[in-house]
Amino acid sequence: MKKDDALTESHRLTVRIPTAMAMLGLGRSKIYDLMDSREIETVKAGKARLIVVQSLHDFIARHRER
Numbered sequence: 001m002k003k004d005d006a007l008t009e010s011h012r013l014t015v016r017i018p019t020a021m022a023m024l025g026l027g028r029s030k031i032y033d034l035m036d037s038r039e040i041e042t043v044k045a046g047k048a049r050l051i052v053v054q055s056l057h058d059f060i061a062r063h064r065e066r
């Protein structure tokens with residue numbers, strides 16, 4: 001089992017960039033663009049950059065078509 005599979009994404013507070021890419025269906029460059037524009041929130045833990053899962057949910061909520 002991979003480290004990212006230890007908990008489902010819905011129960012995690014943060015995820016690594018590849019997991020966020022899979023969750024949103026976006027490429028690495030777009031994820032970095034969203035991080036740079038602060039549309040998704042990140043935290044730094046040592047050298048690792050983690051993406052706050054709630055910010056992914058918030059991003060989708062802001063950009064949903066009605």
